[in-house]
Amino acid sequence: MLYIVPTPIGNLEDFTFRSLRILNEVDFILVENYKVSKKLLNFYNIKTPIKNYHIYNEHKIIPSILEKIKEGKKIALISNAGTPSISDPGFLLIRSCIKNSISIECLPGPTSIIPALVISGLSINEFTFIGFLPKKKRKIKLEKLSIENRTLLLYESPHRLLRTLNDLKYFFGLERNIVICKEISKIFQETLRGNIKDMILYYKNIQKILGEYILIIDKKK
Numbered sequence: 001m002l003y004i005v006p007t008p009i010g011n012l013e014d015f016t017f018r019s020l021r022i023l024n025e026v027d028f029i030l031v032e033n034y035k036v037s038k039k040l041l042n043f044y045n046i047k048t049p050i051k052n053y054h055i056y057n058e059h060k061i062i063p064s065i066l067e068k069i070k071e072g073k074k075i076a077l078i079s080n081a082g083t084p085s086i087s088d089p090g091f092l093l094i095r096s097c098i099k100n101s102i103s104i105e106c107l108p109g110p111t112s113i114i115p116a117l118v119i120s121g122l123s124i125n126e127f128t129f130i131g132f133l134p135k136k137k138r139k140i141k142l143e144k145l146s147i148e149n150r151t152l153l154l155y156e157s158p159h160r161l162l163r164t165l166n167d168l169k170y171f172f173g174l175e176r177n178i179v180i181c182k183e184i185s186k187i188f189q190e191t192l193r194g195n196i197k198d199m200i201l202y203y204k205n206i207q208k209i210l211g212e213y214i215l216i217i218d219k220k221k
Contacts, residue, residue: 002069002097003076004090006083006109010185012043014110020044022107027073030065032089036080053077055089062096069102082111087131087155112184112214113153119191120151120179120216127151133164139171145217146171152217158209165200168217172196177218182211 003022008014023029023046030053031037037050053061069075077084077093083106084090097104117124128148132155134141145152156164168176174197182190188211192202203209 001074002093002102002104003074004084004094004104004106005076005078006107006111007037007040007078007081008185009081009110009112010183010187010189012040014185015040015044016107016109019107019109020046023048023076023078025074026076027068028075030075030077030093032079032084037078040078048076053089053093058089058092062093065093066096066100066102069097070100083109086111086113110185112181112212115184116179116181116214116216117151117153119181121193122151122177122179122216122218124151126219127153129153131155132157138167142167142171147220149219151219152215154215154217156213156215158211158213161209161213162200162203164215165196165203168215169196169200172217179216181214181216184212184214186211 003026005019005022007019023041026048028049028051029037029041031050032054034050034052041048041050053065065075077090079088079090082088085094094104113129117127128150130145130152154164168178175195178194178196178199180192180199182188192199
């Protein structure tokens with residue numbers, strides 16, 4: 001059995017009783033980053049052995065993981081924050097388990113997408129999650145998204161935030177409503193609402209842009 005266990009995206013108290021039980025019961029835990037995961041495991045006094053699993057070694061170690069599961073081992077996969085495989089490692093392992101008829105269970109838990117969408121105040125009947133914009137063919141992607149009639153959610157890093165806002169200005173126009181959520185569930189959580197023009201002016205005056213960002217863009221009217 002492979003368990004996909006979401007972990008807190010900020011506040012360590014955002015963790016379910018079931019997730020805690022599973023991490024204590026499995027034979028070992030696959031972690032994206034040793035130091036980051038250790039903070040959570042120490043907080044809950046979880047003593048289960050851990051092994052590194054990240055984008056740089058997943059191709060190499062997946063066969064050995066599958067072998068361990070076939071031998072009867074129960075394994076949990078966690079990422080640094082949130083649900084594994086959503087903009088984090090995990091997809092290849094899950095697909096390999098499916099091909100090998102290995103049972104998978106994904107626990108519900110913390111995610112930054114839904115809280116950001118709910119507090120945005122924009123239409124939430126239909127939405128499209130994009131994740132990070134691609135580096136290649138970025139303009140083609142933005143042109144297609146600009147006519148989307150559903151609310152859009154994008155992830156963005158601090159050093160690319162202003163560049164992305166300027167790209168949005170070109171394809172979406174200055175007046176398109178947008179909400180930017182920063183550091184969901186963390187100490188410096190912040191939500192800004194306005195249009196694309198407002199956000200560009202705001203972040204141009206920020207000396208150093210820090211944190212993790214979710215951009216919620218209103219649908220085309």
